[in-house]
Every structure is written in structure tokens, then in C-alpha cells.
Amino acid sequence: xxxxxxxxxxxxxxxxxxxxxxxxxxxxxxxxxxxxxxxxxxxxxxxxxxxxxxxxxxxxxxxxxxxxxxxxxxxxxxxxxxxxxxxxxxxxxxxxxxxxxxxxxxxxxxxxxxxx
Amino acid sequence: xxxxxxxxxxxxxxxxxxxxxxxxxxxxxxxxxxxxxxxxxxxxxxxxxxxxxxxxxxxxxxxxxxxxxxxxxxxxxxxxxxxxxxxxxxxxxxxxxxxxxxxxxxxxxxxx
Numbered sequence: 001x002x003x004x005x006x007x008x009x010x011x012x013x014x015x016x017x018x019x020x021x022x023x024x025x026x027x028x029x030x031x032x033x034x035x036x037x038x039x040x041x042x043x044x045x046x047x048x049x050x051x052x053x054x055x056x057x058x059x060x061x062x063x064x065x066x067x068x069x070x071x072x073x074x075x076x077x078x079x080x081x082x083x084x085x086x087x088x089x090x091x092x093x094x095x096x097x098x099x100x101x102x103x104x105x106x107x108x109x110x111x112x113x114x115x116x
Numbered sequence: 117x118x119x120x121x122x123x124x125x126x127x128x129x130x131x132x133x134x135x136x137x138x139x140x141x142x143x144x145x146x147x148x149x150x151x152x153x154x155x156x157x158x159x160x161x162x163x164x165x166x167x168x169x170x171x172x173x174x175x176x177x178x179x180x181x182x183x184x185x186x187x188x189x190x191x192x193x194x195x196x197x198x199x200x201x202x203x204x205x206x207x208x209x210x211x212x213x214x215x216x217x218x219x220x221x222x223x224x225x226x227x228x
Contacts, residue, residue, distance in 0.1 A: 035217070044220070044221045044222045045157075045208055045219040045222075046219070047215065047217040060215075061216070094164060101155075101171060101212045102155045102210075102212055103155075103167060106164040106165055107164065108164055
């Protein structure tokens with residue numbers, strides 16, 4: 001059974017760094033790509049970036065300078081780090097599994113609030 | 117970046133009626149391999165998005181056959197026949213031709 005679960009802090013202070021973990025089961029992160037998608041409260045979806053099954057990464061150019069996506073293959077986990085957080089980075093962060101040109105499984109998401 | 121533009125629904129939609137949601141892309145999503153990389157997702161209230169349709173017209177596993185996708189390289193439609201209570205939520209189209217994998221702004225479906 002494929003599952004993805006995000007975990008991380010619910011509250012982050014402005015200018016600090018967000019660290020979110022996606023723990024997957026039912027598939028290997030070395031066999032499928034994984035993306036991060038975020039959603040501000042009441043708004044739409046924004047693709048943040050991806051880590052490909054081979055380990056390379058690609059980022060949304062609008063966020064690239066602040067982003068890092070990595071993984072631990074032994075734990076089947078994918079990590080998102082975003083620095084210099086601002087209030088408009090508030091939202092729900094999802095990880096999603098790729099399959100041939102679409103996201104077939106999504107995590108439940110983690111709601112992150114950027115506030116002092 | 118490819119811009120995805122979604123149309124609105126004449127909400128609320130009466131239960132049992134059909135509903136069509138449009139989506140337009142700023143660039144053709146037809147790949148040289150013959151696939152059109154346009155996906156549809158439904159986000160029910162308080163839930164994560166779920167895949168409905170991929171490659172423009174292929175229903176995802178477990179998705180009701182009341183949902184169908186169609187279109188050309190830049191203009192797409194998601195049709196829901198006989199709308200039910202469980203169809204309420206926000207529908208998003210997404211292009212997967214090139215990154216960033218952009219989404220439409222979403223179309224809300226409310227039930228009458």
C-alpha cells in the first residue's frame with residue numbers, strides 16, 4: 001500500500017528555515033520521483049520542486065534560491081528545506097509520488113504557519 | 117512557465133445534473149510521444165488533492181466513470197455526469213509537459 005506522510009514544525013519564525021520530512025512506504029524513492037507541492041490557505045496549488053529517482057533535483061525557479069530537496073534512501077524519506085521564510089510561505093506542504101506524468105499519490109500535508 | 121486557465125462553474129449545480137469544467141494552457145501539452153500531459157485533480161474539503169484523470173482522458177484507478185476528460189493540445193474539458201454529493205470540492209487542472217508543473221487556479225463545485 002502506497003503511503004506518504006509529511007512531518008515538520010507547525011510554526012516557523014520569519015527569516016528562519018523550514019524543514020519538512022516526507023516518509024514514504026509501499027514504494028522506493030529510488031524507483032519513483034517525488035515532488036513537493038504547497039498550498040497557501042484558501043488558495044491554489046504550487047509545485048515547489050522534485051527529487052528524481054536517480055537523486056538529482058529540480059526546483060521552481062521562483063523559489064530556487066531558498067530551496068533544497070534531498071533524501072535518505074535507507075529510510076525512504078525525502079526532505080524539503082526552505083530558508084529565509086516569509087509570511088507568504090505559510091501554507092500546507094504536500095509531498096506527492098510521480099507516475100508517468102502525473103501525481104498518483106499525495107500525502108496528507110503539513111500546515112506550516114510563518115509568524116513571530 | 118506554462119499558464120493554466122480554468123473556467124468557473126455556474127454554482128450551485130443541481131444534484132444529478134452534469135457539469136463541465138474547462139481548462140486552457142498557454143502552450144500545447146501534446147508531447148512527441150503522442151501523450152497529452154494534462155491532469156485533473158479533485159480536492160475535497162479538508163483533504164489532499166486526488167488524481168482523477170491523467171494524460172487528458174485516462175481515468176485514474178478507482179475513479180467513477182461519471183468523470184471523463186477530453187480536449188485538444190491547449191483546450192481541455194472535465195465532464196462530470198450526474199453530479200453527486202461526493203463530487204463537491206475544488207477541481208484543478210495541471211500540466212505535466214515541463215517543469216514547473218503548473219496548476220490552474222481551481223474550479224469550485226457546489227451542490228444544490
